[in-house]
Amino acid sequence: MTAIIPTILASDFDGVICDGMVEYFEVAWRTYCQIWTPKKQIPSDALASKFYSLRPVIETGWEMPVLIKAVVEEIPEEKIFKDWLNITQKILADYNLKSSDIAFTLDKIRDEWIATDLEDWMSLHRFYPGVVDRIRNIITSGTQLYIVTTKEGRFAQKLLQKEGIELPREVIFGKEAKRPKYEILRELKQKAGGSQVSMWFIEDRLNTLQLVKQQSDLEDVQLFLADWGYNTPSERLIAHNEPRISLLSLGQYVQDFSKWG
Numbered sequence: 001m002t003a004i005i006p007t008i009l010a011s012d013f014d015g016v017i018c019d020g021m022v023e024y025f026e027v028a029w030r031t032y033c034q035i036w037t038p039k040k041q042i043p044s045d046a047l048a049s050k051f052y053s054l055r056p057v058i059e060t061g062w063e064m065p066v067l068i069k070a071v072v073e074e075i076p077e078e079k080i081f082k083d084w085l086n087i088t089q090k091i092l093a094d095y096n097l098k099s100s101d102i103a104f105t106l107d108k109i110r111d112e113w114i115a116t117d118l119e120d121w122m123s124l125h126r127f128y129p130g131v132v133d134r135i136r137n138i139i140t141s142g143t144q145l146y147i148v149t150t151k152e153g154r155f156a157q158k159l160l161q162k163e164g165i166e167l168p169r170e171v172i173f174g175k176e177a178k179r180p181k182y183e184i185l186r187e188l189k190q191k192a193g194g195s196q197v198s199m200w201f202i203e204d205r206l207n208t209l210q211l212v213k214q215q216s217d218l219e220d221v222q223l224f225l226a227d228w229g230y231n232t233p234s235e236r237l238i239a240h241n242e243p244r245i246s247l248l249s250l251g252q253y254v255q256d257f258s259k260w261g
Contacts, residue, residue, distance in 0.1 A: 127159075155174075206235040
């Protein structure tokens with residue numbers, strides 16, 4: 001049975017707390033232009049719209065400019081959803097590219113953007129309605145909040161600070177942690193007292209939750225899929241039918257923990 005109030009709430013950032021979709025597309029487009037040098041340097045609204053709808057297929061950042069390439073090549077959306085892994089590998093092979101090189105280029109473009117105009121970069125992120133106030137409530141409650149994200153922790157911290165939320169750097173685990181989220185959850189749980197701890201984890205990626213579910217020592221962690229994040233109707237249906245995973249709406253999230261069941 002789900003505890004009414006968690007001792008620890010571990011939360012993803014992008015797709016749960018903050019929507020960085022516009023920034024994703026902008027940095028992906030800049031990276032795409034550097035790699036493929038298209039004649040047209042200004043993206044269409046239609047291209048952006050398709051990118052937004054297909055965003056749930058992305059697991060790691062380097063795939064974003066590859067997704068733009070897939071859309072430009074007019075690969076059907078249905079095929080992208082069903083066969084994304086093979087599509088990425090084919091595009092890499094066709095253009096003699098390495099995922100690590102794309103990742104380096106994208107990170108370099110993003111870092112230069114942040115270094116030259118941090119305010120502009122931050123302006124392309126928005127917090128989901130009601131989330132900022134809910135986080136403030138959680139911080140002042142007896143629940144310990146941790147951010148576990150694939151975004152660089154320092155950027156998540158800066159975005160939170162912009163909203164007046166001050167979280168210690170040590171409670172934010174970003175991509176610099178360089179280990180799976182379930183390993184971070186395991187560490188947090190052990191440090192807090194192991195089996196005596198009530199831990200909840202909220203994430204918008206079903207695959208991430210399923211990986212946590214596979215860890216026998218994390219079987220008592222309550223798992224929540226944020227239905228307002230970067231996931232698909234089919235993934236939400238799977239979560240709805242999965243006993244270990246609770247499908248959570250934004251309307252529930254902004255209320256007390258007792259409404260999360």
